[in-house]
Amino acid sequence: MGCHTWFYKPLTKDERERLRETANKYLLEELSDNRYYKMLSKETIDKLSESIENDSDMWLEWGLYEYEDFIEKIEEKFYVEVCNNNRGGYCCEIKENFHDNFRVKNYPKWIIHNRHELRKKMRKKYFELTQEQLNDISRFFKLYPGGIITFG
Numbered sequence: 001m002g003c004h005t006w007f008y009k010p011l012t013k014d015e016r017e018r019l020r021e022t023a024n025k026y027l028l029e030e031l032s033d034n035r036y037y038k039m040l041s042k043e044t045i046d047k048l049s050e051s052i053e054n055d056s057d058m059w060l061e062w063g064l065y066e067y068e069d070f071i072e073k074i075e076e077k078f079y080v081e082v083c084n085n086n087r088g089g090y091c092c093e094i095k096e097n098f099h100d101n102f103r104v105k106n107y108p109k110w111i112i113h114n115r116h117e118l119r120k121k122m123r124k125k126y127f128e129l130t131q132e133q134l135n136d137i138s139r140f141f142k143l144y145p146g147g148i149i150t151f152g
Contacts, residue, residue, distance in 0.1 A: 003107045003151050007098035008072060008079035009144035015080065015092045016060070019071075023059050024052050074111060079148060082140070098140045102133050104151055112149040114141055 011019075051058035060071075060078060070081045070092065080092045083099040104122065112118045115137050119126045129137075141147055 003103060003105070005100050005102055005104070006150045006152065007082040007101070007140055007144075008074065008148050008150065009082050009094075010146040011071065011078040011080050011092070016055075016078070018092075019060065020052060020055055074148065074150065082144065082147070095143055096139075098136060101136050101140075102129055108151050110149075110151060118149065 048059060048062055050056075051062075061073065070083070072079050072081070080094070081099070082094050083097055104125065108121070110121050112121065115134070118137065122129075137149075140149075
């Protein structure tokens with residue numbers, strides 16, 4: 001069967017802003033209601049609040065547990081999973097489902113940035129992909145410039 005194939009698009013500025021607004025409303029409130037709140041220093045909470053206000057990465061990294069079903073930090077950038085059930089739908093614009101378009105063996109650590117790179121990594125197995133799968137891969141990279149494919 002093989003491992004899953006994950007398709008990610010870059011997090012846009014608009015999507016990041018919508019997430020930041022959500023974090024501003026809920027993340028700090030959740031921290032104050034959380035039973036672990038007392039374990040956090042006032043300095044950490046102040047830095048988090050400042051990060052939300054100034055839109056530095058700390059708030060998003062801290063809040064990833066909230067968004068971990070659809071946002072990943074890969075190669076020091078934030079990406080949104082492009083999948084059918086669109087778990088990020090309230091903030092992220094997903095046009096199509098590409099999840100598990102094809103599968104590979106052995107859970108490679110590859111991060112694929114374009115179709116040519118996929119061909120080099122897959123070698124002979126690349127030619128076992130159907131024309132429909134290849135068309136979907138090309139369409140993914142056209143719909144989401146800067147998108148990536150990972151495996152796991």
